[in-house]
Amino acid sequence: MAKTQPGTFFWQGNQACAEGAIVAGCRFFAGYPITPASEIFEHIALRLPQNNGIVVQMEDEMAALAAVIGASWTGAKAMTATSGPGFSLMQELIGYAFMTETPSVIVDVQRAGPSTGQATKCSQGDVMQARWGTHGDYMSLVLAPNSVQEMFELTVQAFNLAETYRTPVVLLADEIVAHMREGITVPPLKQMTIANRKRPNSTETQFFGKKEVAPMPSVGEGFNVAVTGSTHDEQGHRFTADPHVHKRLVENLIEKIRSNADRIADYETYNIDNCDVAVVSFGCTSRAMYEAVDHAEHRGIKIGFVRLKTIWPFPEKIVRSIAQEAHTIIVPEMNLGEILYEVQRSVKDTTRVVPLNKIGGGEMITPEELLAEIEKSVKKS
Amino acid sequence: MTEPFTIRKYLRDLPLPFCKGCGCLTVMNCFLRALHELDYHDMRKFVFCSGIGCAAWIPSPYFKADSIHAAHGRSIPVATGIKLMRPDLNVIVFGGDGDIAGIGLSHLVHAARRNIGITVVMVNNMIYGMTGGQVAPTTPLGIKTTTTPYGSFDPPLDTTRLVATAGASYAARWTTLHFEQLKDAMKTAVTTNGFAFIEAVSPCPTTFGRRIGLKDAAEMLRWFKQNTTLKEKANEMTETELANRIVVGKFAHTEKRTFTDHLQETLKKAEKAARKN
Numbered sequence: 001m002a003k004t005q006p007g008t009f010f011w012q013g014n015q016a017c018a019e020g021a022i023v024a025g026c027r028f029f030a031g032y033p034i035t036p037a038s039e040i041f042e043h044i045a046l047r048l049p050q051n052n053g054i055v056v057q058m059e060d061e062m063a064a065l066a067a068v069i070g071a072s073w074t075g076a077k078a079m080t081a082t083s084g085p086g087f088s089l090m091q092e093l094i095g096y097a098f099m100t101e102t103p104s105v106i107v108d109v110q111r112a113g114p115s116t117g118q119a120t121k122c123s124q125g126d127v128m129q130a131r132w133g134t135h136g137d138y139m140s141l142v143l144a145p146n147s148v149q150e151m152f153e154l155t156v157q158a159f160n161l162a163e164t165y166r167t168p169v170v171l172l173a174d175e176i177v178a179h180m181r182e183g184i185t186v187p188p189l190k191q192m193t194i195a196n197r198k199r200p201n202s203t204e205t206q207f208f209g210k211k212e213v214a215p216m217p218s219v220g221e222g223f224n225v226a227v228t229g230s231t232h233d234e235q236g237h238r239f240t241a242d243p244h245v246h247k248r249l250v251e252n253l254i255e256k257i258r259s260n261a262d263r264i265a266d267y268e269t270y271n272i273d274n275c276d277v278a279v280v281s282f283g284c285t286s287r288a289m290y291e292a293v294d295h296a297e298h299r300g301i302k303i304g305f306v307r308l309k310t311i312w313p314f315p316e317k318i319v320r321s322i323a324q325e326a327h328t329i330i331v332p333e334m335n336l337g338e339i340l341y342e343v344q345r346s347v348k349d350t351t352r353v354v355p356l357n358k359i360g361g362g363e364m365i366t367p368e369e370l371l372a373e374i375e376k377s378v379k380k381s
Numbered sequence: 382m383t384e385p386f387t388i389r390k391y392l393r394d395l396p397l398p399f400c401k402g403c404g405c406l407t408v409m410n411c412f413l414r415a416l417h418e419l420d421y422h423d424m425r426k427f428v429f430c431s432g433i434g435c436a437a438w439i440p441s442p443y444f445k446a447d448s449i450h451a452a453h454g455r456s457i458p459v460a461t462g463i464k465l466m467r468p469d470l471n472v473i474v475f476g477g478d479g480d481i482a483g484i485g486l487s488h489l490v491h492a493a494r495r496n497i498g499i500t501v502v503m504v505n506n507m508i509y510g511m512t513g514g515q516v517a518p519t520t521p522l523g524i525k526t527t528t529t530p531y532g533s534f535d536p537p538l539d540t541t542r543l544v545a546t547a548g549a550s551y552a553a554r555w556t557t558l559h560f561e562q563l564k565d566a567m568k569t570a571v572t573t574n575g576f577a578f579i580e581a582v583s584p585c586p587t588t589f590g591r592r593i594g595l596k597d598a599a600e601m602l603r604w605f606k607q608n609t610t611l612k613e614k615a616n617e618m619t620e621t622e623l624a625n626r627i628v629v630g631k632f633a634h635t636e637k638r639t640f641t642d643h644l645q646e647t648l649k650k651a652e653k654a655a656r657k658n
Contacts, residue, residue: 002655028459028466049651049656054465054644059491063458066451066488070430070462078462096452219428219447219463219468226442228450237395237442238450352447 002050006188009214013151014039014081017107017171018047019186020155021079025194026105027079028071030064032086035119037109040081061086065093065106070192072102075218075229077184079158083109084126085116087133093167095134096229098253101208101216103162103197105155107171109178110283112360121362122175122282130170131312137250139257141264142170142312144282146290148182154309160195161264165257166213172311174334175285175362206234211248213256236302258313265315268307272318277303277377280319280343282308284364287330291367296374303374311339316346323347332356332365347378351376386417391424392443399435402590402598404583407557408475408504409439413526415567427471430464432456432485432636434477435511435585436504444597454485457492460499468641478505478519480539486518489540489578493547496575497640503540503578504568506585514588521625524593543581545633550575552633556582556605559629566631575639582627 004019011019017040023031029048031041045055054071058064064080071078082090087108097104110126112118130142141161145154155171162169200207200215200223207214207225209232217223226236231246239245257264270276270293277296281289286307296303304326306318319342322329329351331340337355344353356373358365391413397530399405412466431437435452437443441450451459456474464472474481481489481503492499508526509515515528516535517552523536539622555563563581571576584590595601601632605627613631 002658028462029464049648050655054648056461056465058458058461059487062455063461063488065490066455066458067462067465069451070449070459070464071466072462074466076466092452093455096455161504219449220426220467222425224445224447226448226450229452230450375411 013148016152017341018043020152024156027076028066029055034083037081061089062097065090079105084113097168101166104168105158109344120122124334139254144172146286163195163197261313264286266309271304272322276302278322279305288367313343319346323351328352400587402586412563430460431475432480434480436477439475457488472499473575474501486505493544493549500570500577508589510585515643544578551577553631558602564618
């Protein structure tokens with residue numbers, strides 16, 4: 001079975017991610033081993049060469065993303081996968097991919113940091129690194145899966161967004177979702193949306209910094225394309241001091257994503273029109289939320305939730321809308337508060353925003369812990 | 382090689398950025414003459430990659446060709462990604478000694494180990510020129526730079542010897558004074574199937590020469606001439622005799638299997654496995 005077959009399977013999250021990449025049309029993967037992301041690399045190393053693609057192990061994570069960028073400029077869809085420490089090393093080239101508008105997919109399977117931290121243990125501590133990890137002004141595009149099914153689906157979506165907006169896209173997974181095994185349904189490939197980058201016609205000379213996404217040539221096609229991470233005009237010529245060219249370029253690169261934020265925003269909601277208490281959650285933590293919400297409802301609490309699939313650009317409109325109903329929003333995270341601040345920023349002072357944090361040992365926030373927090377907030381109100 | 386060489390044929394109509402006396406101009410001239418002599422009258426079959434530093438600006442965006450001006454030190458892995466997907470293209474890297482032998486050194490060693498069929502031209506001006514003259518991994522011992530005001534206590538790297546040892550098909554070092562040899566080395570590099578490395582020892586009068594008492598490019602070239610030893614002669618000299626000498630010549634030249642050769646063979650195995658399934 002060279003091609004990914006439709007059907008129902010019992011897969012590991014990392015395997016589902018690799019298969020999703022193949023379905024999305026990935027033709028190049030460069031990686032560097034790291035727990036807990038290595039199974040993506042191992043599985044795609046087995047499968048991509050059977051599907052007209054190339055997989056290579058590079059000398060470090062910077063080289064891995066650099067090779068992905070090189071491959072992307074040959075016209076190939078390309079990806080790498082890593083975890084926190086490797087994600088830190090890739091930040092330089094994430095900025096480069098943003099500045100040069102190079103479609104690329106970076107999977108970060110989060111583990112407990114800072115530094116080597118607890119390499120095999122789950123965390124959700126890279127939310128802000130995924131947003132602000134590289135230097136300078138930029139706009140991140142980040143998705144967070146909460147199941148094996150979504151490790152597959154959101155990998156496909158990450159490629160689609162990377163191709164549509166010509167930008168690096170981060171799949172912000174976590175150790176639990178990545179290492180978990182559960183049922184997954186691969187739909188018939190004909191039913192899936194696969195996006196491809198816009199190609200230039202032969203007379204085109206402007207490939208960069210447009211308000212609308214510019215068409216992307218490949219090297220070796222005779223376009224004489226000049227790609228640079230320095231500030232450049234629409235033709236790719238460097239302007240290392242001109243304030244206007246810099247402002248125009250960076251604002252356009254941000255705007256091409258920000259102006260489509262509503263279209264990009266993807267989330268799951270429950271009972272948000274009629275709740276006193278709401279939970280805003282993402283990734284593995286949301287799995288405990290489902291159970292806690294169920295129990296809370298049985299106890300007569302009017303509860304709703306927003307489960308974010310898009311983390312960045314932050315889907316602030318939907319979060320703001322629950323603040324009109326709920327007197328309290330609880331934000332459970334396996335970190336010491338990251339999405340919390342985005343929720344607070346979105347709802348301002350209209351609603352009480354309560355953190356529920358847990359770090360270390362890869363221990364999840366349990367449904368009981370979240371339920372206790374929900375009940376506490378009802379009593380307080 | 383019927384029509385005469387005109388450098389403008391290969392260049393965009395842009396003013397070049399290099400200082401007076403900069404060796405980057407000589408390296409550019411050598412390379413484009415090499416292409417001309419190899420009968421490439423345009424650069425459609427070429428992709429150029431470079432990192433950060435003065436030498437990185439040789440191709441980008443001045444060459445009328447595809448060029449990728451990457452992050453500092455990362456030109457070689459970008460070139461690797463291109464070459465893996467497009468083995469039919471000539472992928473050429475230009476970079477300075479800081480870019481290639483400093484921050485990007487591990488990529489250089491691994492590219493040589495893989496013997497991937499790209500060419501790396503390292504312009505070694507023995508200093509971080511663009512940033513104002515800081516010590517480089519190639520600066521001779523004892524030299525005063527802006528970050529070693531009492532003299533460098535940091536022995537320099539013999540980059541070309543390292544690359545030859547790591548497994549490159551071709552490795553050579555010349556100075557920009559050796560114009561013909563440098564040009565011939567570039568012709569060999571471009572036509573070599575495996576990894577080809579050229580170190581062009583090059584004058585930087587602006588941030589290096591004038592601070593070590595060599596007031597212009599001519600004086601720097603004279604200094605190169607006085608301190609250069611041919612590889613063949615150097616083979617018979619002791620380490621003490623060779624201290625602070627620039628050894629020029631060919632350090633490796635063997636045709637052997639490349640990264641692409643090994644990869645193609647492996648991909649056949651994968652195809653076979655796919656059919657079996």
